[in-house]
Amino acid sequence: MTALIELERATKRYAGDVVALDDVSISIGRGELAGIVGPSGSGKSTLLNLIGTLDRPTSGTVRIDGHDVGELSDREVSALRSQLIGFVFQQFHLTAGVVALDNVADGLLYAGVPRAERLRRAAAALQQVGLSHRMEHRPHELSGGERQRVAIARALIGHPPLLLADEPTGNLDSAAGAGVMDLLRGLNSDGTTILIITHDQQIATSLPRRLPISDGRMQPIAPPGIGATKEICHES
Amino acid sequence: MSRELIPGRLSLPDLVRVGQAGLRARPLRVLLSALGIAIGIAAMVAVVGISSSSREDLNRQLQSLGTNLLTAGPGKNLFGEDVHLPAESVAMVGRIEPVTSVSATALVQDASVYRTDKIPAGQTGGIQVLAAQVDLLPTISGQLAEGVFLNEAIAQYPAVVLGAQAADHLGAAPHQQVYLGKQWFTVVGVLQPAPLAPELDNAALVGWPAAEKLLGFDGYPTTIYARAVEDDVTAVQKVLATTANPEAPNEVDVSRPSDALAAQQAADATLNALLLGLGAVALLVGGVGVANTMVISVLERRGEIGLRRSLGATRAQIRSQFLAEALLLSTLGGVGGALIGSLVTIGYAFSRGWPAVVPPWALAGGLLATLVLGSIAGLYPAIRAARLSPTEALSTP
Ligand SMILES: Nc1ncnc2c1ncn2[C@@H]1O[C@H](COP(=O)(O)OP(=O)(O)OP(=O)(O)O)[C@@H](O)[C@H]1O
């Protein structure tokens, strides 16, 4: 079986000669839990966006579940996102004024699932993240940690094999962040491949695999606790 | 890996729900931009409704007055000189088979009517003195406001029946005297306005014999009124000129007063077209308002657009979402406008004593116009929203 995520010499260049990602080749297998670590501006989000098919490389290839993203049409790439990938963002991106249940149900809106089924599964997903008692709350009535758990419920409602999280704990205090991480670890042990970007040293060192990046290039994998920790120390 | 990548369909109810949610988040802005559309549609529906109501009123009026009245009068000859109808023309018209009743009036030359003998000559207020046959009223469906009409007996004496406007101008009522043709005539009756014979409204009617005896009237009729069997009106209209003046049929002016009333209505159509044009301009401005609202909405909701793209929305689905939103917004305005326009029509028709008519095609047309406008106004913002790159959209706070 091929790796779930495969990058081959992927490069991302922005206008003004900014090379955000430089000749990156990585392979991430099914069921992995990996962290992308590196200083600010090193290209972590750029990498995650390429893997998430939200953006395409300037050169090189990105293959998700065997599909060469560069070859896919907009419809196909959209279908790939709705079937294979769940996203969790630092800013949650919950729809204001809409209750948690509906926010989570929207996770299946573009998957062709009927509304009743979406709501049923949204309730189950909220239960999975421990928010059964907050289903009818609007985002502004929830704490930061609760909001991120709602966002995670939305990402996992379609049971995607791949979950991408860009600094999911960046806006949370350490207790709430730990809650979110426990949730992600639980999902991973159920088989979901999870890739997260984190600035949190403790979280980073606790992950089974780390992908250090700096200046748009992947760094040689340092033994846990040395290279990565250093990078993060520079940062803070 | 062999998974087929086919995006899920967004069902119509889901599309409507998504569009509604976008509107519900900004109720005031939605209300204001819908109002722009509503004003345009209301104006157009009201213009059409009010003119339809007035036409319906005319139709009912004509139904009670009848459209089978014809008139014939002297025209001009080839040399542009005034001519007159033969004295026996009235009787001859009466002999046309489908003519059920016939009557006539005649302009009494050089006779004027004044309130008193102290009024300077010439200040007639445009009142014409007409000799009238005693059977005039039933033929033209005329009604008396007060007093009596001329009859065989009264028609011999210096008695006068005044048209509605003439009575008003002279300030005269039955039993009073007016100074007519340099002698005193007694007012015996006053007519109600006569829609089919508006020339009588500003006239003073005297008896045929009295006019001949007292006013030097020449006896030539100037307007012949003929009622014909409804189905034969056109046929009668064709032979009327020849019958009234067999020697010079081309010197006879024949007309159908109900047509004249309808023509007057048609003249109002010009004004209606102008008002309709103003309504269309208002509608257009409303459309610009909707486009503006949608453009702003797309700018403000980049984060939402990025999120939806990350959830698997295709460009087409994003486009549909914003188009649906624009359509809902303009439909809201269209329905509101149709409602307001109908209410205005009903209110105005009520105040004029007309039957209120709002033609269904006007409502349907108004709604169709809003739908077209909504799609045009929504198209550009929708395309912009769909073109947004997901990463760019997500990175805006
Ligand atoms: N849309 C863009 N246009 C131009 N340059 C960009 C764009 N997006 C990112 N960059 C640049 O690419 C580089 C990598 O950015 P990226 O967002 O991937 O960094 P990051 O590692 O996620 O940083 P942070 O930890 O601060 O989120 C940066 O130098 C950034 O300025």
Ligand SMILES: [Mg+2]
């Ligand atoms: Mg980043």
